[in-house]
Amino acid sequence: MSEMDVLLSETERSFGLRQIQAGHARMLVIGRDVNQPIGEVWNALSDPSRIAAYFAEPRGELRRGGDYELEGYATGMILRCDPPRMLTVTWLPPHGNPGELEIHLTDVDGSTRVELLFASVRKKFAVIDPEVAAWAAGPGWEFFLDRLDAHVHGRELSPNMVSWEQMEEAEQELYQARNAAWERVRDEFERQHAPLPGPE
Template sequence: MSELNVELSETERSFGLRQIPAGHARMLVIGRCLPQPIGEVWNALTDPARIGAYFAEPQGDFRRGGDYELPGFSRGTILRCDPPRLLTVSWMPAHGNGGELEIHLADENGATRVELLYASVRKRFAVMDPEVNEWAAGPGWEFFLDNLSAHLDGREVRPTDRDWQSMEGTDRELYEARNTEWVRVREEFEREHSPLPSPE
């Protein structure tokens, strides 16, 4: 199996539907296992300085009901926080279409299963639009998990201050291969759940 196929196989991908405060939403689900214990993964996902080391350092009131901002990415409210297993935040990116990010952690014999759920009322948020520079949510959140994993392993993280069209080499190849997988998963889901609700 090629290195690219190995990287693609490390992630489980699926779609769902979810009701969020912004309305009826499509939801992508990303599953991955990390070798670190659950407490270490939770700390890396919730400590502002550690988040800044591999993504962007959040600012705000870090408690349930508090508002936060991830400069350059999003702002929102901390909706649920149940250490070390569940974190849910509203997610309002610059384009203004409301979403919700939820991360579940589960202990698996000393390792950690991460399940990232991202729901959005935006119609075409999951896969890339060739005419738009914005990160697509499917491959984009996978790169977030790549950086989380690299941070936990003590490896170099990828830069986050770029759009997908500026990617080159193996990073670009991986992004496009992941996007292809998300297109396939979305098409399968839509065949089973057509028609999907659309924002007005």
């Protein structure tokens, strides 16, 4: 098995359907194991100063029912917060197609199982869309989990970026390979489900 195959195998990828505030949505599900206690992972996902260290600093009313902003990425509302198990927020990126992000944490023998669910009413949100200069949600959220994992393990992080096209060559290669993996998962899902109404 190549190094790329090993990196790709660290993540479980699937699709589903979900009803969100914005309507009927497709949902991608990313499963990843993080070798740190659940409290440490939760703190890294909920402490604004720690989020800023590997992603972007959230601003606003950071409580259930409050509005938040991640400059350059999204605005939204905090729908649910159940420490240290679940966080759910609405997600409105600059391109304007609303979605919903939910993160579940489960303790597994002192390590943490992270399940990230991202739903959007936009049909082409999961993989690279040449017509939209934005992160593809599938490989994009995997990159977020890479940075979260590096942060909780104290590894040095490269500067964050607002476009995947700013990545170094090796990171871009991994991003493209993950995108291809999501394309295969999406195609299989579409063979089994009728198209949903909504924007492309």
